[in-house]
Amino acid sequence: MNSYDELRAAARTGDGALAADPEVRAALDELAGRTMAARRTPRRRAVPILAAAAATAAVLCGVAVLQHDGPRPAAVTQRASPLRTGTFGGGADGSEWLNLGSPGLPAYLDDATARVPLPSGTGWTALRRQFASDGERMQETSVQLNIVRYALCAWHDHPGPRIDNALKELTEWRPTARGAHGEIVPPRDPDLLRPRADRAALAAYAAAQCGTNWRLAGARR
Amino acid sequence: MTGEQRFEAAVRRDGPALLGYLTRRTDAPEDAADLLAEVFATAWRRVADLPPGDEARLWLYGIARRTLANHRRGRVRRHRLAARLREHLAARADGGDDPDDRVRDALRALSDRDREVLTLTAWEQMTPAEIAVVLDLDPGTVRARLSRARARLRAALEKADARAG
Numbered sequence: 001m002n003s004y005d006e007l008r009a010a011a012r013t014g015d016g017a018l019a020a021d022p023e024v025r026a027a028l029d030e031l032a033g034r035t036m037a038a039r040r041t042p043r044r045r046a047v048p049i050l051a052a053a054a055a056t057a058a059v060l061c062g063v064a065v066l067q068h069d070g071p072r073p074a075a076v077t078q079r080a081s082p083l084r085t086g087t088f089g090g091g092a093d094g095s096e097w098l099n100l101g102s103p104g105l106p107a108y109l110d111d112a113t114a115r116v117p118l119p120s121g122t123g124w125t126a127l128r129r130q131f132a133s134d135g136e137r138m139q140e141t142s143v144q145l146n147i148v149r150y151a152l153c154a155w156h157d158h159p160g161p162r163i164d165n166a167l168k169e170l171t172e173w174r175p176t177a178r179g180a181h182g183e184i185v186p187p188r189d190p191d192l193l194r195p196r197a198d199r200a201a202l203a204a205y206a207a208a209q210c211g212t213n214w215r216l217a218g219a220r221r
Numbered sequence: 222m223t224g225e226q227r228f229e230a231a232v233r234r235d236g237p238a239l240l241g242y243l244t245r246r247t248d249a250p251e252d253a254a255d256l257l258a259e260v261f262a263t264a265w266r267r268v269a270d271l272p273p274g275d276e277a278r279l280w281l282y283g284i285a286r287r288t289l290a291n292h293r294r295g296r297v298r299r300h301r302l303a304a305r306l307r308e309h310l311a312a313r314a315d316g317g318d319d320p321d322d323r324v325r326d327a328l329r330a331l332s333d334r335d336r337e338v339l340t341l342t343a344w345e346q347m348t349p350a351e352i353a354v355v356l357d358l359d360p361g362t363v364r365a366r367l368s369r370a371r372a373r374l375r376a377a378l379e380k381a382d383a384r385a386g
Contacts, residue, residue: 006324007343007374018244019237027306028236028257032229035261120357121283125263126291157290160357214294 083108085137094179095140100131100220112144115173116151117166119158124150130216140177141185142218145192148173149217152195153210156202163199170196224268231277232261238278238345239285244310245344246289254307259288279354282345286355323385327377335370338363 018024083104087097098108106128113124127150131143151170155163173196177185195205207213239260243253263284264271272280328336341347341355349367353360 006378007328007339015238015241018241023309024237024240024306027254027309028232028240031258031303031306032232032236032261035258035265036225036228122287123263126294153294157294158287158357211293 088180089139093139093141093185094183095177095185096180097137097221098140098143100136100138100143105132108143109147112176113147116147117162117169118151118154119160119162119166122154122158126150136220138216138218138220141175142216144175144177145218146216148192148196149209152192152202153206153214156206156210159199167196167199167202224271227271227273227277228265228268231271231281232264235278235281239281240306242282242285242345243289245340247292249311251307251311252292254303254310256285256288256292257306258303259292260285263288276354279351282347282355283357323381324378327374327381330377331370331373334366335373338367339370339374342367 081099081102083098083102085097085099088094089097098105109124109128109131118124124147127146131138131146148170151166155166171193175184175186179185191205195202236257240253240257243256243260244250247253247256260281264281267284270280271277328339331339337356338352341352342349347355349363350360352358352367353363356363358366
């Protein structure tokens with residue numbers, strides 16, 4: 001037996017065996033169906049819900065009844081946890097502490113990631129999920145630093161044909177975090193500049209910071 | 222064909238192969254269920270980009286590969302939707318095949334790049350041209366990488382045999 005045959009034989013699970021297993025097929029069908037249903041439900045239900053809300057509003061207006069002591073609307077509840085805390089760091093990092101549990105975080109991340117290139121087909125989902133931990137706060141420079149770190153790891157894992165351009169673009173990336181007086185707060189990690197310019201430096205950086213070594217950098221509280 | 226129909230057709234046709242791809246690359250087979258749920262969720266979210274015909278298979282492998290890389294970067298997320306598949310895979314693993322440790326050790330000794338092209342060709346039975354699509358590389362680069370990786374695997378196995386013998 002040659003090494004190629006041995007390698008094939010070493011596969012733990014054969015696709016044929018999986019495809020022939022009726023329980024696997026049933027579970028896959030169920031998973032696919034539920035995936036579609038889970039993502040479809042909010043959109044499809046939006047119209048009836050809006051219609052019901054409009055109808056309810058019309059009835060309430062018609063009889064001129066206004067309830068002031070009912071449940072608080074979602075928008076009011078969300079304003080209770082703003083992204084910007086108004087608390088700024090002292091010392092080397094004077095940027096603002098951001099509330100990562102805030103509903104304003106996704107929009108902030110949309111803006112902050114827009115200037116940072118990722119390999120085609122990859123996305124920010126894993127990073128967004130890591131950030132979104134209710135009740136914890138992180139300084140704005142750290143949030144932005146983690147975005148660049150994550151992009152560097154993604155480029156190392158998926159070095160597509162655009163990698164050289166992307167690293168060049170990343171060298172031009174500058175943080176936008178501001179201090180209490182509106183001044184730009186520079187990042188505190190000068191080592192991050194090297195992998196942004198050089199593929200060899202990127203490999204060294206990735207060995208230390210990516211894969212199983214990946215963690216969000218920066219204090220949380 | 223609507224996006225919904227194309228998605229259903231693609232996951233029905235390629236689901237078992239994608240599950241096999243993930244199972245062969247995770248330590249715990251049941252993790253593959255959660256990763257597959259993530260792959261399906263991503264594919265469904267991006268269903269407008271789902272290419273027609275056989276390209277859909279390679280597109281799904283591309284998503285699976287990135288999902289796996291994210292998984293290695295962090296912890297696997299438990300999907301409520303994957304509970305049934307997870308339980309079944311865990312039960313299946315108890316009576317499953319016994320992998321050849323010698324080959325797996327040799328494979329583990331290779332670089333990620335070598336391992337990836339070798340396993341895509343040996344386990345997923347992809348051609349270099351197909352691997353090139355999944356890895357977003359030039360087919361010539363894949364062929365050269367594959368040739369070097371095969372030589373390194375052969376050398377690693379010979380070394381293991383010499384040590385054992």
